[in-house]
Amino acid sequence: MDTKFCRDCKCHKPVADFSKNARSRDGLAFYCREHLAERSLRSREARRTSPRVQRQAPKELVVPHGHKWCPDCGRVLPLDDFVRTVRSSSGHHAYCRPCHNARSKASRAKAGGSRTYHLSRRYGISAEEADLMLVDQGGVCAICAKAPAAHVDHDHDSGAVRSLLCFNCNGGLGQFRDDPALLRVAARYVESHRAGQLVGPPPGQQWWPTG
Structure with a gap:
């Protein structure tokens, strides 16, 4: 990964422009260093000027059991x-x-709306980043290139986002447990049976293609 999407710049920037963040999936901050510094400054100023919220009940208040x-x-x-x-x-x-x-x-709302909030929590990307991915893919699934791309596909081991897929392709990868070897075996299986259907068995015999 050489670049990362900055949610404030709304574009991809070199990863060197981002600080470390152990809580994010890719280990980098959501914002570039410049915008992260601006946000930190605004946050400190807000805490300084905002009235403190009392977190404990007043001593004179009686709180019944339950x-x-x-x-x-x-x-x-x-x-x-x-x-x-x-x-x-x-x-x-x-x-x-x-x-x-x-x-x-x-x-x-602070995170950019409900869609960005959920995308950020689950995949570490924003709604703007997902929209850019959708535009780059022409609005269609990265695998079949036919159905609308409505699902974020990610590596279940590393958590890294890969592309946007349609419902069937995304579900298919899950059913095959994201195993490339198993997917290749399945492809050969379908191809061999399809070839056998085209050639057909010798007259009076029945055979099943192997491989």
């Missing part, structure tokens, strides 16, 4: 009103369901 205080809306609600999670000691998220959903929606 209830929890939401720091966003300030209400004390039953635990059933909080999304469950194994990441906290209480077994529930810090925010009630409406506030949790609002925060999730805001996160998706």
Whole structure:
């Protein structure tokens, strides 16, 4: 990989222009160094000027057993009103369901919308990058070159994105476990049987092509 797509530049740049990021699939930051520095500066300024959110319930507030205080809306609600999670000691998220959903929606919008949010989490690419791939492929599957390319194909071992495929080709690779040797055997199998169907067995005999 010699280049990487910068989500702010909206184009591919040399990988040397990107910082390391162990949390991304390719080990590189989502933005080039220039835009990453700009985003970090804006983030620090926002934290400096934004009022601090109180994360713990006020000492004078009484929280009954089986209830929890939401720091966003300030209400004390039953635990059933909080999304469950194994990441906290209480077994529930810090925010009630409406506030949790609002925060999730805001996160998706900040990431560039729901489509970019999910593409980024699963494949490490943005919607703009997927759209550019689609244009480069002429809107069709990278394998059959006929059906619309609607699925992101990636290497299941490395996580690297390969191309965009149609539903059938993407599913076919999965059924063959992404094994090139197995795919070649399947191709020879189909070709040999197709050749046998064209030639046909000798009169009064039955044979099956091998290989």
